[in-house]
Amino acid sequence: MATQTLLRLTPAQVDDFWRDGYLTLPDFLSDDDIATLRSSMDSMERWVRNHEHMDFQREPRALHTQGLAIRKISHIHINGGAIWDELMRRDEVLDVMEDLMGPDIRFHHSKMMVKPPFEGSAKPWHQDLPEGFISHEEADRLRPWGTDLQPEQVPVVAIQYYLDDSTLENGCIQVVPGSHRRGLFEDPLHESLIDQSEVVAAELKAGDALLFHCLTYHYSAPNTSPNGRRGVVYEYMAPATGVELSQDYGRDLGWGMPLRSPN
Numbered sequence: 497m498a499t500q501t502l503l504r505l506t507p508a509q510v511d512d513f514w515r516d517g518y519l520t521l522p523d524f525l526s527d528d529d530i531a532t533l534r535s536s537m538d539s540m541e542r543w544v545r546n547h548e549h550m551d552f553q554r555e556p557r558a559l560h561t562q563g564l565a566i567r568k569i570s571h572i573h574i575n576g577g578a579i580w581d582e583l584m585r586r587d588e589v590l591d592v593m594e595d596l597m598g599p600d601i602r603f604h605h606s607k608m609m610v611k612p613p614f615e616g617s618a619k620p621w622h623q624d625l626p627e628g629f630i631s632h633e634e635a636d637r638l639r640p641w642g643t644d645l646q647p648e649q650v651p652v653v654a655i656q657y658y659l660d661d662s663t664l665e666n667g668c669i670q671v672v673p674g675s676h677r678r679g680l681f682e683d684p685l686h687e688s689l690i691d692q693s694e695v696v697a698a699e700l701k702a703g704d705a706l707l708f709h710c711l712t713y714h715y716s717a718p719n720t721s722p723n724g725r726r727g728v729v730y731e732y733m734a735p736a737t738g739v740e741l742s743q744d745y746g747r748d749l750g751w752g753m754p755l756r757s758p759n
């Protein structure tokens with residue numbers, strides 16, 4: 497795929513990320529990227545509709561498509577083939593991660609989140625950290641820290657690339673700015689933790705990307721529109737002090753794979 501031309505993050509963008517817990521990156525993917533990834537995704541969706549696999553999750557209430565609509569494809573860097581693996585390793589994204597977390601960058605996991613027209617379901621408010629990054633014991637150890645748990649101590653950052661425009665109507669990601677400095681909570685987040693007046697909808701266009709920290713509260717609403725919304729997530733981490741990573745259940749999913757090392 498053609499490379500795109502994002503420059504390194506500016507110091508102001510780095511500050512914004514660590515202040516707000518998220519950052520938008522307009523035009524991260526080139527038009528060629530979008531076309532290639534969409535075409536790959538179209539074929540994958542056709543294939544996945546007719547096959548069962550532990551990495552494919554369907555929409556629970558997919559009435560229009562007789563239960564076949566796809567909600568999620570886990571481990572897209574493996575299940576999607578070479579172009580999705582290349583996107584995971586791309587210098588431009590590793591540069592961004594290095595700007596945020598330093599020069600020792602490891603891969604954590606990937607997934608394609610699909611919000612089919614009218615049938616895409618909500619993803620409840622949550623923080624990513626407890627979702628497989630750490631053991632239950634580790635989460636229990638970190639929760640009592642409250643706001644003493646600084647996001648810099650758990651350097652795990654997600655980037656979501658959009659293959660389609662992502663709007664409030666089709667279930668864009670919504671975030672609570674600054675929530676990554678409020679500690680670690682049970683998963684999913686209790687509704688009492690969400691103050692709607694603080695919520696920001698990250699409406700983005702195809703080709704844009706959204707970065708968010710693993711402690712940032714985030715949510716996506718059901719897709720009530722005729723427009724699908726596909727957003728692929730890759731998550732990266734710096735070696736974290738004091739945080740025990742969970743295992744990848746015996747499959748070689750590349751979790752913890754070094755992608756960039758300090759010279």
Ligand SMILES: O=C(O)CCC(=O)C(=O)O
Nearest residue numbers: 609619624714716727729
């Ligand atoms: O794309 C979505 O709708 C949800 C993604 C998400 O919450 C995540 O990657 O943690």
